[in-house]
Amino acid sequence: MSEITDFDSLRHAMAENSERPEGPARNARAEQLLAEAEKLDIPLAVIEALGHQLKVYNYSSEKDKMFVPFARLLRMWDERPEDFDAYETHSLHWVFKWMSAGMLDQPHIPLASIEKWLGEMEHRYRLAGHSERAVRSAEFSVAAHVGDVARAERAYTAWLAADRDDMADCHACELHGQGWWQAERGRDTEALGLWEPVLEGEYTCAHEPHTALASSLLPLLRLGRVDDARAHHLRGFRMVRSMESMRGAYADHVEFCALTGNEARALELIAERPAYFTDSGHPRSRLDFLSVVTLLMERLTGLGLGDRPVPGPAGRDWTARELATHARAEALALSARFDARNGTAYVSERARARMDQRPLTDRLPLGVRSIRTAATPTAPPTPAPEAAEPELSVLLAEARRQSDTLQPHAVEAWAAVARAAEGTELAARDRAEIADHRAMELGPEGLEFFERAAAYYTEAGDPGESLAARARAAYVQALSGRVEEALAAVAGPYDEVLALYAEDGTGVRQTVSVVMARARILMRRVHEADGEVERGALDVAEAAVREVLALVEGRAGDDVRLAARAAEATAMLAELAAHGEGVARAGELFERAAAGFVAAGLPWFAVEYEARLAGIAHHLGDVAGAERALRAALEHGGAYLEPPGRARLNLQLAEVLGGTGRPAEAAEHALEAAHWADEAGEGPELGAWARQLLGGFLLPLGRWAEAAEVLESALTDLSAETHGDGAVVQTQWWLGDALSELGEHRAAAERRLQAADLARQWPEQQDHATLAHLAAESLGAAGMPAEADQAYARAGELWRSLGDVHGLVRSLRARAWLALRDDDSRAFAGELMEQGVQECATAMDTAPDDEARRQLALELGHTHRQFGDLLARAANDDDTPIEPGFEAALAQVTRAIQVFTSLGPAALHARTGAELAAGWLEADLGRPDHSRARARTVLDAYADADDEPAALRTGEAERMLRAVAENGEAGETGGAEV
Helix, strand or coil: CCCCCCHHHHHHHHHHHHCCCCCHHHHHHHHHHHHHHHHHCCHHHHHHHHHHHHHHHHCCCCHHHCHHHHHHHHHHHHHCHHHCCHHHHHHHHHCHHHHHHHHHCCCCCCHHHHHHHHHHHHHHHHHCCCCCHHHHHHHHHHHHHHCCHHHHHHHHHHHHHCCCCCCCCCHHHHHHHHHHHHHHCCCHHHHHHHHHHHHCCCCCECCECHHHHHHCHHHHHHCCCHHHHHHHHHHHHHHHCCCCCCHHHHHHHHHHHHCCCCHHHHHHHHHHCHHHHCCCCCHHHHHHHHHHHHHHHHHHHHCCCCCCEECCCCCCCEEHHHHHHHHHHHHHHHHHHHHHHHCCCHHHHHHHHHHCCCCCCCCCCCCCCCCCCCCCCCCCCCCCHHHCCCCHHHHHHHHHHHHHCCCCCHHHHHHHHHHHCCCCCCCHHHHHHHHHHHHHHHHHHHHHHHHHHHHHHHHCCCHHHHHHHHHHHHHHHHHCCCHHHHHHHHHHHHHHHHHHHHCCCCCHHHHHHHHHHHHHHHHHHHHCCCCCCCHHHHHHHHHHHHHHHHHHCCCCCCCHHHHHHHHHHHHHHHHHHHHCCCHHHHHHHHHHHHHHHHHCCCHHHHHHHHHHHHHHHHHCCCHHHHHHHHHHHHHHHHHHCCHHHHHHHHHHHHHHHHHCCCHHHHHHHHHHHHHHHHHHCCCCHHHHHHHHHHHHHHCCCCCHHHHHHHHHHHHHHCCHHHHCHHHHHHHHHHHHHHHHHCCCHHHHHHHHHHHHHHHCCCCCCHHHHHHHHHHHHHHHHCCCHHHHHHHHHHHHHHHHHHCCHHHHHHHHHHHHHHHHCCHHHHHHHHHHHHHHHHHHHHHHHCCCCHHHHHHHHHHHHHHHHHHHHHHHHHHHHCCCCCHHHHHHHHHHHHHHHHHHHHCHHHHHHHHHHHHHHHHHHHHHCCCHHHHHHHHHHHHHHCCCCCCHHHHHHHHHHHHHHHHHHHHCCCCCCCCCCC
16 A cells, blocks of 8 residues: 655555445545545645545445535535636536435435535536536436426436536436436337447446446347347346446346346345445445345245245345345335435335336346256145046046157156046056056166056957067166066067967057067167177167068058157167168168158157267268258257257257357357256256357357356366366366456456466467467556566467477567566567567578468568567657667668568568558658658559558558658658557
């Protein structure tokens, strides 16, 4: 903490404090600095310290403390306005607006006092010659707050009609306020139109687009623009997360999660900010927060999760039900205070409406990890009289229809029959089918029920179906790993059913069922074989499968069951082909099997084989075929796909699409994969893969904030043990790229260094070197030159060990520019550039071929060019005469031109850029003729070109000619680096 000895050190300390995070610590430091300023006995020092204190209070949860320093500032102005410089005079009038808003946010300040303050503000602005725009904006805020819509509309119109001057809020804040009113009046489209320049980054400030992003969430949802809403949440929450003063915007994000089926994420958000429950310096944003906490907790209670532990005010444990009651009472008590002050019921009405909202969508996937909040009613609903159980005969008919047509929920339909039939005497056939389907439901534990079903079928006079039930029991044994026992068990039913079929004692359905069971068991033997499968086992299995096809051939017709057997048998042949004829033949057969299921009206059975087909197509390099198969699998699975299967299919499709250069489509499917992985609830591994891919696909789309949120979420569950250290390194790498684009350079450096540390252990060190270099870039951008130089030096060692001269030279150049920042290291900067030149020249002498030599020459040219720029910059910054430095710089740039010229048209833009740099140096050295000649050289080079680089270069050359003409032979031209 710097010591305050004079006015300059005070200003430096205030600047330092302004950079600290919002909160009580920064506020306390501002209070200390005011005390130090008073010791200096300089009125302007006190004025600036009061202004600093007022500003940090405004951007914190202690907004109620603003009034004291402002009152003191106003008194000082009224007594001695000459003590205020122009900047502080402007600041004093500027913060009048903060005072009016601040008073409105404090329910203990009477409305009459606020109205009086508005009059005072208008009077002082008129005296100072300011427009009434800011006054009408403040009046609008008062009218909107108390619910006086007519006055608010008049003030809104007057606000927009008044001239903008330097007292008006910035464009970003004004547009946010205007859009907020449109949304408040139900005009969502108009609101979003007003916010668009802010959301797109055309207008920004300390709190924008933070608040516009938060305010846009519900309008976007109401308009059905869910993708934009998701993006605004991920981007906007990242902006407000660390800003204590953004409680209102933070509440908007909690509300968004509560209304989109993301209750678990909403709980995570409120857990991050326990102080928001109790911070009392800004009552209006506390009301916003308590209202959405109530919304969330009542939503959880309605889902049957009222007894779930939740984060809440410190000092005790809370359940959702308890916190709902507490937060609602606190919110209504606070809103009642505002209403008592305002003389209306408007604030309470709005608070109740916010707390009582219904979800806007069942579930909006966000891409970040989220746990599905299960809907578990606290008590089973009482059925209405008309919703009585259907009659047993109706249930039987429906169950038979579903099982005859192989519907996905046939087993559940028979379970409903079993429940309805309790205590009822049933026919043997009915009992057989109930037992048969109960066995299917239980799987390996259902052997007893298969035997029971077989006995009932015999009793019902259906020996063929009895044999089929015994065969199904044998197959279940095979699924338990007892393949040889299963083959012995199926042998009897197999021989008996063939004999029975030959005598017309049973039908083809029953016969095929037994033969298919035997084929399935033989296929299990193939699947469970260790290593290469013996040819004999393959031949036996294939013969059994073809026996199924022979029985079905010509008999399927409209029989769904027989058509399904034929398709399944074809899929078995595909699996066998993969062991013998090859994967291409297997792919053809899987495609035929899937088509068979679809033709039979059973598309959900095709999904497994379309997924297998996709894997084969991808293996064979048929990317289009893989995409077709995966899309078909998702379409055919429809609502019958279980969440894990849906997640894996979407993940595969995302990988395929990403590999074909379609990141936007790939991101959509990666998002779906992450969503369904979370729905599956089987552990975070699959979801982590999906999020890792999603983050990677968002990067080329320029969606940096979304990518960062998603990748940080992925890293929570990615581990080197489960996913491999390559996945962790790639995720850290991508996250570093995203953070770098967002300007979060220190965080980017941390991620890149973490990734480099993992890659350090790899045999191949290319990634390690690249990551070390990228980390150095981030450290430099973060204002940490010593650490950056160390990282560049490490990267340089790695590039040298890899024989990568280009990487080595670039690390040397970067270190040179860092050294230039330090007055004591400027000579070292030149040495590093010279070393870069020598490395290029040496490597060119030993280059393996002409192309490698050309690339090294290009690197040499760029190094000479940067060397020249560095020397010119150093000369400008030195207190010594600049001519020697400019001469040395010109010599380096001239060498760059010579190198680029030798490379011909491929280096045209590099050469002309260097020519322009040399031209400015010639002009600064008092050689206008040389400068003009270089400019004309550039114009001649682009005489027949009309592309953007040509336009930039020729425009710069023409500017140089004008500058030289205007300044004369001896004038300074103000050189520019191109």
